[in-house]
Amino acid sequence: MIPYGRQEITEADIEAVVEVLRSDLITQGSKVPEFERAVTQQVSAKHAVATNSATSALHLACRTLGVGPGDRVWTSPITFVASANCALYCGAQVDFVDIDPNTYNMSVQALEAKLDAAERTGTLPKVVIPVHMCGQSCEMQEIGELAWRYGFFVLEDASHAIGGYYQQKPVGNCHYSDITVFSFHPVKIITTAEGGMAVTNNPGLAQQMELLRSHGITRDPNLFADVQYSTSKTVPRIPDHGPWYYQQIDLGYNYRMTDIQAALGLKQLERLKTYVTKRRKLAYRYDELLADLPFHTPWQNPDTESAWHIYIIRFNLEEIEPNRRKVFDFLRQQGIGVNVHYIPVHTQPYYRKIGFDWGMFPSAEKYYWEAITLPLFPTMTKETQNQVVNALKKIAHKIDRMAHK
Template identity: 60%
Template sequence: MIPYGRQEITQQDIDAVVQTLQSDFLTQGPQVPAFEQALMAHTGAKHALVANSATSALHIACLALGLGPGDWLWTSPITFVASANCGLYCGAQIDFVDIDPKTYNLCPKALADKLAVAKEQGKLPKILVPVHLCGQPCEMEAIYNLAREYGVKIIEDASHAIGGKYQGAPVGNCQYSDITVFSFHPVKIITTAEGGAALTNNDDLAQKMSLYRSHGITRDQSLMTELSHGGWYYQQIELGYNYRMTELQAALGISQIQRLDEFVAKRHKLAERYNTQLANLPLTLPYQLPNTYSGLHLYVIRLQLDNINKSHAEVFRQLHEKGIGVNLHYIPVHTQPYYQNLGFRVGDFPEAEQYYKVAISLPMFHTMTHEQQDQVVNALTEILGQ
């Protein structure tokens, strides 16, 4: 079975982890700050805080921005549930903004319309979480200008997008957001096994996220309520969590990020090859927003079902039967039973729901061979009867 995504672990990666295993630190040692420095060097952000998952990073980002009961968080319905759940963890209410049918990202026009109505109703969101689906950057300048106009904070969910660029600058530089979050799950562009990061240019937000990441505990005398009792002394000044990344994960991340540009470039070559080989099939191929460079975590096609004599489910099933491990990213969050219980209904976000009816994620990983890619294309061509 050709998977839709796959990590590459080289001897360099293994050696980095083994060296850390043989060191004095398995957690809270030098590798974590070194990985954070590598992320800052890559993105240009002033601060990077790594965590045990992107979900944890989203949570501490919300906490640092003061999200709580009575507040609203808005995000895209086409995302993994964590992009919305992070707001619920804080006691906030969730709503969604429908997607652009070309980019599959949060639509700036739909956002403008929804913000205008929310202002009249006194229900403006405190936080907006645009999601760079598939690695394709959102239209961040337009989103940022709307957020400033309405006093909304922005967390970029760039879980798919490390290595991508917007307006020629690296995703993660936080030019158009308060905080950006990355994921390092094994199917993502680089991996730390599990792991994530939150980046910001704001000193205060970085300090708060650092506290929330590690039990709310500090050894910084300037933050304490009394003088230190001695070299052992610390204080808990917030209710925090154990969201720390281990030294082993960070060592792997340091090794992987050295090959990040290579990984993304190879993904672009594969995407170009898909674009050529699939051009004559009854499919809608991925759209590239001008002035962006996608991280290309995913390569999503949309079936033109009016020109195909099979259903969406049949095409998906038959691809699996031919050894092609396609997937679907994502089921609209508002249609999940938990969110239905919160009052959302099918029909609330029609563009997201239409996307779900026809989308399929084809295999995309940087070690994919031309032979494997040909196998995907041939299977799809045969199934679609071309």
């Protein structure tokens, strides 16, 4: 079975991990800060906070931006559920903005209309989370301008997009946002096995995310709360604190990345440009090979250079057979490990229980019924890609015959 995504682990990756395993510190050592610095240099951001997953990074970002009960957070319905769940973890209300049918990203027009209506009813969001679907950046300048006008924070979910560019600048530079989050899951552009990272240009936001990442505990005397002297007769009134001393000054989490993961991430990051270049060439080759077939290939905004995490085609199968399920099953039977990204979040049972339902975001739902994710990964060969395309040609031939009956 050809998978839709696959990591590449080299001998250099393995050696880097083994080196950490043989060292004195396999967590909370030097590799995580080193990985953070390397990512900031790659994406032109000033600060980075590595985490054990992108979900954790999204949660930390929401907490740091002050999201809590009574607040509203908006995101795209076409994303993994974590993009919405991170707000619910904070006790906030979640809502969605329908997608642009060309890019599959949050529609700027739909966002502006929804913000205008929310302003009249006093229900503006505190945070908007645009999702860079497939690795293609959202229209961040327009979203940033709306943030300035309506007064909300922008948290970019760039889980798909490290190595991508917007307006000739790397995704993650945070020029139009407050925080950007990346994912290092194995099927993403680079991997740390599991892992994520939040980047920002705001030192205060970075400091707070670092604090919350590790239980809300600090050893930095500059961050200590005022000393509370004891009134107990059995405890010294003036504490005799030494170098072991720490304080918990907030309620945080254990969201740390290990040095083992960071070592892998550092070696993978060295190949980021190579990986994205290979993905881009494969995507362009799909465009060429599928050009004459009855499928919609991905449209690219000229302001963007996608990182090409995934390659999605859409079928116009409203009037003819086979339907999307039959196409999916046929491709799987041919050894093509296609997938679907994503089931609209608002249609999930949990979200229907809190008030959402089918029919609320029609562009997202239409996209879902038509979309299939094709295999795309850096080690994919032309021969493997030809196998995928030849299977699609068989489907196209059947569609053509059905259309002419």
